[in-house]
Structure formats: structure tokens, C-alpha cells
Amino acid sequence: MYQDLVREHFERCLDLYMCPRLTRKKIQVSDPNTLIPEMPSPNDLKPFPTQVSIDFTFHKTCVRSISVSPCGKYLASGDQDHNVVIWDVKSTRILRKYKLHNPVVDCVEWCPSTKSCLLSIVNEELVYIVQPQLYSKSSTEHTTSLIDSCEQQYLIDVKASDQKEKFVKWKFVKDECIGMKMIQMDFSKIMSKIVWHSKGDYFATMAHNIQTSSQVMIHSISRSTSMRPFTQSKGIVQSISFHPTKPHFFACTHIQVFQYNL
Numbered sequence: 322m323y324q325d326l327v328r329e330h331f332e333r334c335l336d337l338y339m340c341p342r343l344t345r346k347k348i349q350v351s352d353p354n355t356l357i358p359e360m361p362s363p364n365d366l367k368p369f370p371t372q373v374s375i376d377f378t379f380h381k382t383c384v385r386s387i388s389v390s391p392c393g394k395y396l397a398s399g400d401q402d403h404n405v406v407i408w409d410v411k412s413t414r415i416l417r418k419y420k421l422h423n424p425v426v427d428c429v430e431w432c433p434s435t436k437s438c439l440l441s442i443v444n445e446e447l448v449y450i451v452q453p454q455l456y457s458k459s460s461t462e463h464t465t466s467l468i469d470s471c472e473q474q475y476l477i478d479v480k481a482s483d484q485k486e487k488f489v490k491w492k493f494v495k496d497e498c499i500g501m502k503m504i505q506m507d508f509s510k511i512m513s514k515i516v517w518h519s520k521g522d523y524f525a526t527m528a529h530n531i532q533t534s535s536q537v538m539i540h541s542i543s544r545s546t547s548m549r550p551f552t553q554s555k556g557i558v559q560s561i562s563f564h565p566t567k568p569h570f571f572a573c574t575h576i577q578v579f580q581y582n583l
Contacts, residue, residue, distance in 0.1 A: 375413055376413070377396070377398070377408055377413050378413075379404075379406055379415060380398065380400045380402075380404065380406070381400075381402060382400045382401040382402040383400060383401050384398050384399070384400045385399055385400060385401060385425065385426055385427055385428070386398070386399045386426065386427065386428045386429045386430075386443075387399075387429065388429045388430050388431050388440075389410070389431070390431045390455075391431060391432075391433050391434070391435050392435055392456070393410065394409065394410055394411075394455075395407055395408065395409065395410060395416065395431075395453075395455055396408040396409075396410050397429045397431065397440055398429065399426030399427075399428070399429045399442065400426060401424060401425050401426070402424060403420050403421045403422075403423070403424050403426070404418065404419070404420060404421075404426070405418070405419040405421060405426055405429060405442055406418050406419075407440070407453055407455070416453070416455060417453045417455075417498055417499070418498065419442070419449075419451065419498055421442065421444045421447075421449070422444065422447060423444045423445040423446070423447060425444070425445055426442060426443070426444055427443045427444070427445070427512065427513050427514070427529075428441075428442070428443040428512075428513065428514050428515050429441070429442050429443075430515050430516065430517060430524075431517075432517055432521045432524075433517050433518075433519055433520075433521050434520060434521025434522075435456060435460065436460060436463055436521065437452075437460060437463050437464040437467055437521060438452055438453055438454060438455055438456040438460050438461065438464050439451070439452055439464060439521070439542075440452075440453055441515045441517070441524060443512045443513065443514065443515050443526070445511050445512070446507065446508045446509065446510060446511050446512065447505060447506065447507060447508070447512075448505075448506040448508065448512055448515060448526055449503055449504065449505055449506075450503060450504035450506070450542070451496055451498075451503040452464045452465070452468065452496070452499075452501055452502075452503060453498075453499070454499055454501065465501065465502075467542060467543065468493070468501075468502050468503070468504065469502070470543070471493075471504070471542055471543065471545045472493040472502070472545075474544065474545045475491050475493075475545035478545065478546075488508075488509075488535050488538060488547060488549070489506050489507065489508055489538065489540075489547045490506070490507040491504060491505075491506055491545060491547075492504070492505040492506070492507065493505075504542075506526075506540075506547075508526070508528070510528040510529070510531055510535075510536075511528065511529045512526050512527065512528055512529065513527055513528065513529035513530075514526070514527040514560070514561065515527075516561055516562055516563060517563070518563045519563065519565050519566070522541055522542055522543050523539060523540065523541050523542075523563075524539075524540055524542075525537060525538065525539045525540070525550075525561050525563070525570070526538050526540065527558055527560075527561050530557060531557065532554050532556060532557045533554055534549055534551050534552060534553055534554050535549050536551075536554070536557070536558050537549075537550060537551060537558050537561055537572060538550075539570070550570060550572075550581060550583075551572075555572070555574055555577070555579060556574035556575065556576075556577070557574060557575065558572050558573065558574055559573050559574060559575065560572075560573050561573075568582065568583040569581065569582060569583065570583055
């Protein structure tokens, strides 16, 4: 199929046959430091960060988690003293401030969809889904209608099934910061992490250091449901993640990584 095949093979064999054979002598090095190349001067490596450009000053205790909004304008941070703060990235101005029930805020994570302005907060055995109302007017209206429809659907499902609140209990309470409704999810275990699906409707929560089939749960806001993706425990799950484009879910233990097709 290739007319030059035999010729190229012959030339390659000829190169191997005619190549010189030399005996390499070991190099005696008295000082190994002479083999290390000289480091360039720091002045030749500029520009690089030499000073702090922006300082977000509020927290008095250890900051446990930060998250940047999908639009890039807002930064959320949570500390070990009940506080969750939403900042303006350019001006470092505090836009929203929440004082939560439990002291430690383990995780804050923005919803990746810009259609709805939602921020998830993990506060020990509680998970909050708040609507800070920082995006456009259409996004605020869409978020409000989403929370209202979620509440209505949840109340209907609770009346229809006694097993609805077996693993997690949803509550719709008033946000004291802006006076809007937010979702409060009560778990029987201490939670440590929350991750969102790229479309912004589904999110997964992970309990801290327990081996049970309900350690990892996947929730849907539009359907107001909570489900267990694992029927049996695979070990203590250390981290979870959604695939950015495909309907796949990843969970890793100490020695294994599992991939599930949703």
C-alpha cells in the first residue's frame, strides 16, 4: 500500500548498521554542586506578585471555605464563627452577611447557573440554599419562583408519603438578611461538602467520615427531592464531583474512585 516502504526500511537498517559504537566513560565529579545550573536573578523573573493588591477584611477566625460566583463579580466566604459573607470582588464591599445557627461553616458553593442566584452553605448538620438577589431582575424573579414552586411540591410530597423526610428534612424559612425565603435542609449527620451539577438544578451533599449508604445524597431543587445514589456503602467517601458535560457522578474512597452513570 505504501511504495516507499521497502526503501525506508532498508535505509533505517543501514543507519543502525553503520552507526558508531563508542565506549562511554564515567565522569568523575568531585563536587556535585557543579552539576546544578546557576539560578537566574529574581530581577529577570519579573513580573510576579510582590505585594497584596486586595485585602478582604472582616473575619476574626479561620476561614474554612470560599467560592466565586459564576459571573465573577462576587465572592462568598465562611468562617468558624457562624459568619458567611458575600463580597464585591472589585471593591471588597460587603454585600450580604449571614449569621448561622452552628459556629463552623464547612463549605460555601455558588450555583453554577446564572439563571438563578443561589448560594449553598454547609453548617454542620444543616445545609442552607439562600438567594442573595445579586444578579439581574429576571434572575431574581426566576429564583423566587423556583423556591416557591419547590415549597409547594415538597408539601404535596410530604402529605403523600411518610418516607419523604426519612434522611433529610426540607424547611422553607425566611432569610433575615433580605427578607426572602431560603431552603434549610436538616440532616442527622454532620455534613462536610456540597457540589453542584453544571446545569444548576442538582447538587450533592457528603457527610463527614461515616460509612453508610446515606453518606452521599443527590438533591433536586425543581423536584424538591433527595435520593441516595448508592444502595450499599462502598467505604468512607472522601470526595464527590459531577462531570461538567456528561451525566456522570464520581465518588472516591481511600483507595478507589467510582464513576456512576446518572
